[in-house]
Amino acid sequence: MSRIEDVAKAAGVSTATVSRALRGLPKVSEQTRAKVLAAATELEYVASPTASSLASGKTHVVGVVVPYVTRWYFAGLISGASEVLREHGFHVLLFDVGDEGPQRALLLDSRMLFKRVDAVLVLSLRLHEAERELLCRLNIPVVTVGVPDPNWPCVRIDDLGTTQQATEHLIGLGHTRIGYIGGDTVPSMDFPTPADRARGFRDAMARHGLDVEPSSVVMGDWSPLSGLTVGLELLGRPDRPTAVVAASDELALGILAAARQLGLRVPQDVSVVGIDDHEMAELYGLTTIAQPVVEQGRMATRLLLSAVAGLDTGHDVATVPTTLVLRTSTAPPTQP
Known part of the structure; x- marks a missing residue:
């Protein structure tokens, strides 16, 4: 050599x-x-990367902490982050939490971080207090996506307002019996998105004086298969809603499949709106609230590299706007 x-x-x-x-x-x-x-x-x-890091004091490696690597949303964030890191000659060290939930062991410790990464990107996950204290003590730049933290800057959408927007769309079409399929987590992972989106639905309904029946709110695990399972439960009832808000497009795709299995027409018998603008949403004609997932990964990474370069990035939360995308899965309720 x-x-x-x-x-x-x-x-x-x-x-x-x-x-x-x-x-x-x-x-x-x-x-x-x-x-x-x-x-x-x-x-x-x-x-030699070791020699280069000793000479420069930089490793050109960014640690990326992610709950799941296989889910569409997280894969999109990682894709956007990796794109920017490659452009600037950085590499990724992936910390995958998996399904261990809040009882997980500490994922980050000094041996994993000290002189191994220049910065850490945290994707939609609350770190343990010990991990947060460690990052602050080591003075490692951190940017979060989806979960604000008082110590670091954050890039996110307004989950509360986004679900309100989806619900308002159905109400504006004339629907009054609206169901909600939320995304639970396994076993809660402690990110605020599920609670914020559920609250956005309830707030919009209350603003218009519409009741939310306990039986009209069901929870899935964010996947299409889970959307199918809970969708069959919700839409199979005699008093089924005329419209459904799904906490994610993947859940919404499952609901569309459930309607098809039950012989229900979309949108004549039931309207469905999702959140995300998943790559499959257009193929299925799904009305949705689009969020720029890949761009959020890019934005957060650019912010992180600015901090690595010594710039003051502050502790602000950058709220990325969302957009209602009208397709064929929503329409006014059919008159009896």
Whole structure:
């Protein structure tokens, strides 16, 4: 394997110049940088990340803490974050919580963080108090997505207002018997989104003097299969609602499948509105409240890299706007 000395000899420069050129540092002419890159390519030289981090004090690694890697929402956030990190020469160290919930062991400790990551991105998860204290003590830049924290900046949507908007759309069409299928978590993971979206539905109904029957509110686990299961339960009742608000598009897609199995027409017999604008929503004609998931990942990561560069990013919450996207799954209720 080639050494940095071999590259320096081939390019006719010092090893210090090779190091500066390969790390993109200033005070290296473009002509010299091109010679170094050509020599490194020809010799198949790969700089030692350990040596580079010792020299610069930076690892060019960002830790990303995520509850699930397989769910559409989290995959979208990771995709947006990874895109920005690649553009800036950073790598990802993924911390996957999985289904362990609030009783999980500490995911972050000093051995995992110290001199291994330059910053941490936390996606829709409340950290344990010990983890928060550790990050503050190590003075590691942190940005959160979805869950505000007084210590760090956050990028999120207004979950309360978003569900109010979805509910107001159905009320505006003339629906009064509206059901709600919420997204529970396993076993609650302690993110505020489920409670905020459920409260948004109830607030909108109360604002218009509409009753919320206990039987018209059911909970799923955010997946299409769960939406199908609880959708069959909700829509199979004699007093079924004429419209349903789903806490996510994945739940809504399951509700559409449940309506089909029960022989109900959408939107003539039941209207369905979701939240997210999932990539499958357009294929199924699902009316939804769109949120820019990938862009939230990009925004949070740009903010994080600004903090790594030493800029003051403050502790503000950036609320990203959502948009009602009208498709064919909602319409005024059919007159009896």
